[in-house]
Amino acid sequence: DAGVIQSPRHEVTEMGQEVTLRCKPISGHDYLFWYRQTMMRGLELLIYFNNNVPIDDSGMPEDRFSAKMPNASFSTLKIQPSEPRDSAVYFCASTEHANTGELFFGEGSRLTVL
């Protein structure tokens, strides 16, 4: 398997623009997670899905953030409108077993909002 695949790897946009980040989890993994990493706050869980259903979105910072998982092989994280403070690396991760399984991370999407 190719692992967790994220796109784009890098995104530079201007404040106010819409940003869409994409993730393809490992086939057969029922859990998908979106994390955000910054120097100040480290890694923070934004939202996670089980069998395509959002389970906990309490980490989503504002209504400007939304996430969807229309099928088992695809998820999006959308920011609209984007702000400079959203600049961070966004990671997607997946696992087969939420409690005991190894968590596999994608290589991240580095977002810069000017």
Place this chain on the structure above:
Amino acid sequence: KQEVTQIPAALSVPEGENLVLNCSFTDSAIYNLQWFRQDPGKGLTSLLLIQSSQREQTSGRLNASLDKSSGRSTLYIAASQPGDSATYLCAVMGYGGSQGNLIFGKGTKLSVKP
């Protein structure tokens, strides 16, 4: 609220040294603790997972220990090599058992000098 701390934030050692990375957590009611490695510009790779009922786990030159009562874990790296240079993060999973409760430390950046 669970907090995970890793000290030091950065560490530089000469090649061949044995070293210990520290992780502490404030709430001892954890399901498991995991150690991850992150290379620059990359995602996280799971190294070791210790269930709450276990005291340690070993993989090659790596050994992770867990002392729940004191809220501490250590990652021991034997005979360090330049290829071990990376940021090492620990993460604890709180009760409820869901991966959604995975709380990360900010990591220790390790540099192994040849």
